[in-house]
Amino acid sequence: MNRLLLESGNYLDSSGNVLAGDVGIEDGKILFIGSAPKGWQSDQIIDCRDKLTIPGFVNAHTHAAMTLLRSYADDMALMDWLQQKVWPAEANLTGEDVYWGSQLAIAEMLASGTTAFADMYFFMDRVAQACVETGIRASLSRGLIAAGASEENLRLSENEQLFIDYHGAENGRISVMLGPHAPYTCPPECMKKVVALSERIGAEIHVHLAETQWEVNQSQKKYGKSPVSLLDELGVFERGTLAAHCVWVSPQDIEILAAKKVRVAHNPSSNLKLASGAAPVTAMLEAGVIVGLGTDGATSNNNLDMLEEVRLASFLQKLNRMDPTVLPARQILSLSTQGGAAALGQAESLGRIEVGCNADLAVFDMTAPHWYPRHDLASMLAYSANSADVLYTLVDGRILYSKGEFMTLDIERVKAEAAARGLRLAK
């Protein structure tokens, strides 16, 4: 048994309020909040005075290994960016590159309070390896792209193998979805094959959806319907779906997303940096759509800092509605934790500081100047805090990051490998 006590601190409860109290962890789960059961003794104590413990952020959509191309190509038009820069560089990616790029991403996520992420990329067995080794929680999917009308390169069997090898691995810490890239890169015939596999093996689906106006226009022209309608008709939403972006969705699309319980990953930094648009998050929430927050890849962000997404998501909806009361602090924090947990299909066990939930936690130090005075700690977390305030990050009750030290990865090697590999890819 592994018993850890977060002593004398403050914690963010599932309603978004900050309360004072101990948090006790046993065998990877939250055993109690408030005071310990009689006779319970911890193996280890973290002094949480002047600290705030929150459910770790869930990064609901990223491409971890794209850290290798961070700052390689910015401020470019989307197709120039993809065709001239990203795709040529990615063509030279090796499995080893993806492993080290993912390690770098995991280091950055742990250091900024993220405890779980949903990933879609290539060489996903190497991403899985990085997750197994570092101890972070992840939902992995192989990006499935059909070049033109061909299905040869779809790599469906690779995704199936990933599912067989890793779904539920590490006591459920790693899960696997199928990753049809997007309606415009994985046309109906391919999408049907993905759906058939999803049905056969019981896998959920992670897809990019309605990211740009171009995508919607192209879908209307080609199929006479929106990307959301198209995927709905193809059966993509039947067994649990995580849909990234959903920037250009109509009221009818939103109804479908709500009815089919599609979980949307909203990526405000990426949507703004690529000038894709501002997703109608408030409208989706009003319609009952489940929404989590994501960073997208580090090439279109350019970091994996979930606290930046929290702030930007709230600000953007206030602007969109011209109403400062929408997406208030408690609600946006909930999106970044509970919303993300739901996006990963793990709402029951993740994203809340409640007895029985997985002890995936981030502990913020509150001694920097921007934490004073403390009128409202939830508000301070949402609008004032800095991700560098994170002191400890735990997954399944295990301390993976502690005061600048990474317990499960060799950060100097990770940085050196990522630097060398990133520069090689850019050549």
Added chain:
Amino acid sequence: MNRLLLESGNYLDSSGNVLAGDVGIEDGKILFIGSAPKGWQSDQIIDCRDKLTIPGFVNAHTHAAMTLLRSYADDMALMDWLQQKVWPAEANLTGEDVYWGSQLAIAEMLASGTTAFADMYFFMDRVAQACVETGIRASLSRGLIAAGASEENLRLSENEQLFIDYHGAENGRISVMLGPHAPYTCPPECMKKVVALSERIGAEIHVHLAETQWEVNQSQKKYGKSPVSLLDELGVFERGTLAAHCVWVSPQDIEILAAKKVRVAHNPSSNLKLASGAAPVTAMLEAGVIVGLGTDGATSNNNLDMLEEVRLASFLQKLNRMDPTVLPARQILSLSTQGGAAALGQAESLGRIEVGCNADLAVFDMTAPHWYPRHDLASMLAYSANSADVLYTLVDGRILYSKGEFMTLDIERVKAEAAARGLRLAK
């Protein structure tokens, strides 16, 4: 003589490129870049390997002491926020409160790489005192508000006294402007008195302008012209003007701002958090308007982190224009440094790492995971960096902040005073 060498680092040059080289400082100014003049010896050396030196950020618009009300009232409609929360709390402010609130703000700014700020508030002699003591650069103005049509409370003589006492103080480190709050709080008769004083003593003006749609509508209704036109006709733009916000400006307004060389302080976080709108920064820049960036007060932000404003300002314009190429990394960094220096009327001596400029600098550590790999350092600074990466902050060549330590203020006392005073005000 005080000679400091920033050795073996990288620095952001005035075109926005990052170059490798030493930076030598003598008597508060940049003496050389690259290699030292023959025989020159430093008194002190900072090892800048793996570090990036930038001109300190200039926060072109804030209300420093409002840190005391940080997180006191968020996610509220503007008038509810002001009438029910901010104004009642401010009514109880003392000079001592403002002094400690300003110290807290200065600590936060120094720790995040800001070396100068433009402030408008009350008890400005106490803000000046905090600036004198801490060594930060500031442009100070007394907020001038006429209650109703009355001018009794205008406090013009207080602003004049501030000018007499502090303009040019500390070898030019502190300057003073007149601070007519806004066209709607300082009506034409009052504004004329401000202009007359500005003419008599040669003071520049700091004003809030065209922040909300309501302000513009009200101005049209009352005066038949926009707030920008109104102030132009009243002569407010004749002797150097810093105008905060300018969210709701027409093409005609923008022409006036450009022609009169008005310096605009763009405050994207505050404008979004209060749902004021998105300023047409790209259009203003295209028209030749000088633009700096500001945080506004910590009640509507809720921190004083200029790097967040850098990122948000760029993202917001990309969204506004639906074009990812606008406000690219180098340009937005320039707004936060050179633009801010110009906003403060100090373009000649500030905001650039060039020989002869004031040595107001921030040194970023580049060893965190988000600094790898390094394809483009200017891009990384704009889009990946975290303000907590700041290791050293210098004003006039003097190290004010060094690896978490504040050299000119008692941070524990500042935090304790701010905490106690903030909570008292909220009662």
